[in-house]
Amino acid sequence: MYGDIPWEEKLSALSAVNRIRDEFAARGWFPATSGSLSVRVGGWAADRFAFAITAADETGWPELSEEPSHRAGVLFVDAAGEPCEPTRLKPSPDTPIHARIYRMTGCGAIIHVHTVYNNVVSEFFLSDGGIPLKGYELLKNLGIWETHPEIRVPILQNAAEFSAILKQIPGELDTRVPAFLLHNHGIYVWGSSVKEAKRHLEALEFMFEVLYRSLLLPSKGRYGE
Numbered sequence: 504m505y506g507d508i509p510w511e512e513k514l515s516a517l518s519a520v521n522r523i524r525d526e527f528a529a530r531g532w533f534p535a536t537s538g539s540l541s542v543r544v545g546g547w548a549a550d551r552f553a554f555a556i557t558a559a560d561e562t563g564w565p566e567l568s569e570e571p572s573h574r575a576g577v578l579f580v581d582a583a584g585e586p587c588e589p590t591r592l593k594p595s596p597d598t599p600i601h602a603r604i605y606r607m608t609g610c611g612a613i614i615h616v617h618t619v620y621n622n623v624v625s626e627f628f629l630s631d632g633g634i635p636l637k638g639y640e641l642l643k644n645l646g647i648w649e650t651h652p653e654i655r656v657p658i659l660q661n662a663a664e665f666s667a668i669l670k671q672i673p674g675e676l677d678t679r680v681p682a683f684l685l686h687n688h689g690i691y692v693w694g695s696s697v698k699e700a701k702r703h704l705e706a707l708e709f710m711f712e713v714l715y716r717s718l719l720l721p722s723k724g725r726y727g728e
């Protein structure tokens with residue numbers, strides 16, 4: 504199956520991963536070279552698909568300043584997370600999480616980043632089990648067009664072992680919410696394409712920042728009206 508995918512499609516996936524990685528690195532969304540990105544190629548069946556994913560730090564993610572050598576740090580893996588062709592690169596350690604999201608959603612791209620705002624809100628709302636996003640205009644960017652939209656972005660417990668994280672991913676995800684957070688760690692966001700996944704991430708990060716800043720405001724009563 505992987506061999507049947509046109510090279511142009513693979514090339515386009517590689518360049519999409521590199522492009523987004525450069526862009527997000529410039530925004531400071533890959534602190535300490537953390538995070539991972541993937542783009543699916545070819546057809547999809549729940550147990551048969553392939554995707555391009557960033558390589559593990561030690562094999563494929565040298566200093567970002569070493570352009571263009573860091574561009575080599577992307578490889579193709581199958582639904583089991585195994586490389587599709589001979590390579591010295593090792594896939595990002597969180598590849599099983601990407602594979603699980605593809606299996607569950609059939610999406611086209613996944614972005615995992617660590618940001619200050621997603622960390623702060625994940626800590627604040629942990630006991631609520633999710634981040635409440637209510638009434639924001641930017642929920643439209645997630646494809647939610649209701650008049651009084653309200654969603655909850657799930658927060659999973661972080662763990663050193665990816666198997667422990669995988670166990671917490673619910674059997675069925677709310678199809679309106681293309682993301683989940685790991686407590687004090689970061690966010691996984693997906694979309695039908697890189698463009699859509701990026702739009703989802705930008706909308707969510709904007710709403711997390713608004714939520715965080717709103718929580719800092721004093722109650723209105725203190726100042727009278």
Ligand SMILES: [Zn+2]
Nearest residue numbers: 537538688689
């Ligand atoms: Zn991470």
